[in-house]
Amino acid sequence: MKSFDVVQVRKDFPILQEKVNGKPLIYFDNGASSQKPQRVIDRVSAYYEHEHSNVHRGVHFLSNQATLAYEAARARIAAFLNASSPQEIIFTKGTTDAINTVAFSFGETMHPGDEILITGMEHHSNIVPWQMLCERRGCILKVLPVLENGTLDISKLDHLLSEKTKLVSVVHVSNSLGTVNPVKEIIVKAHGMGAKVLLDAAQSVQHLPVDVQNLDCDFLAFGGHKIFAPTGIGVLYGKKELMESLPPYQGGGDMIEHVTFEKTTYNTLPLKFEAGTPNICGVLALAEAIDYLSSIDPLGAFRHEKELGSYLRDSMREIPKIRFIGEAPDTCSTLSFLIGDLHPFDVGTLLDQQGIAVRTGHHCTQPLMEQFKIPGTVRASLAFYNTREEIDEFVKALQRSIQILS
Amino acid sequence: MRKSINELQDEVINEFAIFEDWMDKYEYLIDLGKELPLIDEAKKSEDRLIHGxxxxxxxxxxxSDGMLVFTADSEAIITKGIISLLIRILSNQTPENIVKSELYFIGKIGLQEHLSPTRANGLTGMINRLKSEALKQLTP
Structure with missing residues (x-):
């Protein structure tokens, strides 16, 4: 494998050649969704041009081919996460769908008074499914607080964990602050109390190596579109024994063993959790995206991102009245900020005029924004295909925006 | 003689036509925001808030005298400019004229990427609110 080379890698992403408002696109909205390399785009076309057919039940050539490719992709993703078996990989629509699967299926094993522990920096997708579960089954939602610097108040963990805690669901890397959470420590403590742990890895698998056996998490969720694959495909990892013990989430085709009007028996893992015709093309494209990531020296890419993140933070310090939201010692290349009393919408709008894509608003973390007493932030979230030159342009564009708005 | 909604729209289109540079357009939009007839602080209630x-x-x-008069405010300067433009065109008109107005100026002032009604700027919400206030006057 060649060592990471950002100039080469940029050539793999056709969209990076686009212009926006007459300026070369600077795409700093990777936290919302990342761009797709040519290989992934080609994989989608090749599938529909040569391979498309429904999986699992066909006797004909194309269906067998599609099934083989689909299951090979599952094995590829199991290897990517270092899962002990491909059966532990369930394909979903995305991170949200994966979390909802756990909220329903694991939720069915919960009783009134049982507790679920989340943190104060969760995405709405890791808050609302638990609130719905609490309403359904009389469970209680507890929240581990966030400190001023954007890290978790781990000192409160022992106090919040008890034998009533059945599940801890925590974000690995915060989408709005970039904070990398000490999930291993949380997992060890949660297991000590007999609780299971779900990791929301939507913002981590594309930025750092994630090994589910090493972390020992019980469930892990991530979406394809943030890791250079298409939208509409995601993954739920679940430990085999645990997943076998849970009831299915949705009923329909593929997830059954035998159906009569009196009683239906369910399929074994992983198909038990994959009702209906799956997103076959999305699955193949996700495996392709992971193959692509492996081919560009991922550790080199992650190092490059980390350096870019520090460079961005350092460059921004020179801007008068800058306020970083979240200053955790360990962050991914995501930076949330405010400038004086300028509204994020105004800043984002003027950056867009200059060809720069950032995200503004509450980033689907309204409780966190409320804690910091802010309407939202401007968020620059980087990927390995970003460069120092783009950061320099970004800072210039930001200064120009401030000038117009002041 | 009070100017009609379309006369006012044409006026806005002509004003924006002077600017070639996007920066000038935004600076002008921001200046317009400063002319916005501000809503009373006491009236900044949940029911007067536009969602989206x-x-x-x-x-x-x-x-007032058969004319609908709008006041408004926003936390964002550009949004303030946008609502100010809408109010300049639609305020002090009869509810009938406001309801049946067609706002064609949006596509003609060179900010369409930003003022397209699909964006987070809430333009659709603002237009809907102004028109629904007018409609309220027409429905007993």
Missing amino acids: CQSRVWVDAQI
């Missing part, structure tokens, strides 16, 4: 905008926008409507 990234920044909060409040609008109040009062009928």
